Amino acid sequence: MAVITTPRKRATRPRTRRTERRGQVRSLVLNAIALAAGVAVWAVLAALNVESLPGPLAVAQKAGDLIADGTLADDLLASLRRVFTGFALGTALAIPVGFLMGWYPTARGLLEPYVQFFRTIPPLALIPLAIVLMGIGETPKVFVIFLAAFLSCVVAAFQGVVDVDRTLINAARVLGASDRVIFLKVVIPASTPFILVGMRIGLGAAWATVVAAELIAAQEGLGFRMQHAQTYYDLDTIFVGLITIGVLGLVMDRLLLLAERRLTGWQERR
Amino acid sequence: MTEKISFRDVVKTFPMKGTDFTALNGVSLDIADREFVTVVGPSGCGKSTLLNMAAGLAEPTSGDVLVDGSPVTGPGPDRGVIFQQYALFPWLTVRQNVEFGLRLAGLAADERRKRAEHAIELVDLTDFADALPKTLSGGMKQRCAIARAYAVNPQVLLMDEPFGALDALTRVQLQDQLLDTWSQDKRTVMFITHDVDEAVYLASRVVVMAARPGRIHRIVDVDLPYPRTEEIRLSPEFGRIRNEVWHSVYHQGTAPAAA
Numbered sequence: 148m149a150v151i152t153t154p155r156k157r158a159t160r161p162r163t164r165r166t167e168r169r170g171q172v173r174s175l176v177l178n179a180i181a182l183a184a185g186v187a188v189w190a191v192l193a194a195l196n197v198e199s200l201p202g203p204l205a206v207a208q209k210a211g212d213l214i215a216d217g218t219l220a221d222d223l224l225a226s227l228r229r230v231f232t233g234f235a236l237g238t239a240l241a242i243p244v245g246f247l248m249g250w251y252p253t254a255r256g257l258l259e260p261y262v263q264f265f266r267t268i269p270p271l272a273l274i275p276l277a278i279v280l281m282g283i284g285e286t287p288k289v290f291v292i293f294l295a296a297f298l299s300c301v302v303a304a305f306q307g308v309v310d311v312d313r314t315l316i317n318a319a320r321v322l323g324a325s326d327r328v329i330f331l332k333v334v335i336p337a338s339t340p341f342i343l344v345g346m347r348i349g350l351g352a353a354w355a356t357v358v359a360a361e362l363i364a365a366q367e368g369l370g371f372r373m374q375h376a377q378t379y380y381d382l383d384t385i386f387v388g389l390i391t392i393g394v395l396g397l398v399m400d401r402l403l404l405l406a407e408r409r410l411t412g413w414q415e416r417r
Numbered sequence: 418m419t420e421k422i423s424f425r426d427v428v429k430t431f432p433m434k435g436t437d438f439t440a441l442n443g444v445s446l447d448i449a450d451r452e453f454v455t456v457v458g459p460s461g462c463g464k465s466t467l468l469n470m471a472a473g474l475a476e477p478t479s480g481d482v483l484v485d486g487s488p489v490t491g492p493g494p495d496r497g498v499i500f501q502q503y504a505l506f507p508w509l510t511v512r513q514n515v516e517f518g519l520r521l522a523g524l525a526a527d528e529r530r531k532r533a534e535h536a537i538e539l540v541d542l543t544d545f546a547d548a549l550p551k552t553l554s555g556g557m558k559q560r561c562a563i564a565r566a567y568a569v570n571p572q573v574l575l576m577d578e579p580f581g582a583l584d585a586l587t588r589v590q591l592q593d594q595l596l597d598t599w600s601q602d603k604r605t606v607m608f609i610t611h612d613v614d615e616a617v618y619l620a621s622r623v624v625v626m627a628a629r630p631g632r633i634h635r636i637v638d639v640d641l642p643y644p645r646t647e648e649i650r651l652s653p654e655f656g657r658i659r660n661e662v663w664h665s666v667y668h669q670g671t672a673p674a675a676a
Contacts, residue, residue, distance in 0.1 A: 321493075323569070413508040
């Protein structure tokens with residue numbers, strides 16, 4: 148009898164925390180298998196001496212060396228500092244400007260041509276100009292990252308304000324809310340999901356830009372390290388740099404995703 | 418009988434591709450203090466526009482909209498509005514939604530809490546006071562919206578097809594609950610609906626509107642006693658009035674000649 152009832156029970160049981168967890172474990176196991184397979188393929192290719200590719204072991208060893216003598220940490224910090232300075236300045240300006248554009252048609256009319264125009268120029272294309280105008284110090288690099296983060300975030304913030312449900316604004320108005328209260332208590336929370344998506348895109352853009360900016364003129368940083376290694380045909384170091392960039396980008400994206408889930412968990416998902 | 422809401426020769430036109438579209442053409446209607454009036458009519462008859470003007474969310478092109486004898490200049494907490502789409506703030510819990518208007522009124526925290534508790538209890542949502550709207554069913558969301566409107570103690574309730582998106586069973590339950598609340602503490606209610614049964618069951622007067630141009634077609638008095646019960650809903654007298662309203666909604670004939 149137990150044999151008969153068990154499947155029926157399972158079929159009618161709703162998705163519990165436990166079954167959800169089982170699904171998560173399953174996908175983690177699959178991820179791990181894919182990762183191991185990828186490293187194995189890489190090792191085989193390296194063993195066959197394809198394009199004199201360095202093997203996983205050689206790269207791991209190089210990574211150990213770079214960590215031991217502090218080079219990797221220094222480069223990492225240099226790159227992260229640039230990204231965070233540029234990203235923080237970019238989003239800090241993008242959110243008020245996006246709100247302004249969404250809330251006041253005049254501000255939108257005045258600012259939109261510039262935002263749309265600069266959005267079509269890849270921030271990297273501005274590096275030569277930035278170097279001529281600002282020298283080869285930190286300023287031009289941070290500026291280019293700032294621009295990359297600002298442009299991806301400003302459009303999201305603006306769209307977030309424009310898309311706020313009219314009935315929510317009306318509901319607040321009939322309860323006696325002034326324009327200021329509507330802005331603070333309705334428009335800002337309602338557009339938070341858009342802004343967080345914009346921040347994620349902005350961080351991705353900032354991260355992509357920093358490495359390229361460092362390729363051109365820097366004394367430290369992950370991009371510089373790889374450029375430097377290129378001159379010495381040091382493939383191991385280039386691989387260490389690439390993997391570090393990838394892992395760090397992933398970690399930052401996951402952190403923002405986590406913040407997004409925390410802050411916008413109220414959203415109804417359809 | 419004192420008028421709470423008065424529409425005096427209200428005209429509303431919207432600009433549309435060269436010509437003006439007339440949404441409302443000379444509507445005059447008085448709603449008495451503590452009266453429950455429902456408005457039915459085909460879509461496009463301007464019934465929601467009429468309600469929005471009383472709410473202060475829309476302005477008449479000409480004519481006057483008066484509440485307590487003075488012209489409406491904008492929305493205000495003296496008139497509670499309940500929307501078909503619930504319009505709950507999804508990032509706030511039931512309690513925080515209900516407290517939203519009380520906070521704006523500048524009430525102290527403990528008073529706010531007390532009033533919100535009471536309103537939430539009135540709509541039977543006490544067990545869900547700390548739930549987010551996304552976890553509530555449609556009927557519960559609308560009950561929360563009703564509590565939010567009631568909490569600020571408005572003189573007038575303006576309800577724009579509030580039960581339109583709900584299933585038939587939930588709708589009947591909410592109708593009874595609404596009448597129950599209303600008879601305990603009478604406010605002036607203007608209730609828009611496209612459901613003839615609902616219009617007759619709730620109101621003491623049913624305003625039937627006609628479209629193109631939007632205007633009042635007929636006003637039907639509902640001479641049925643409150644409290645309304647299932648017995649009344651199934652009575653022949655209810656059936657007779659419903660048929661009368663039904664007939665004037667669905668067989669309006671052509672537009673009358675301009676006076």
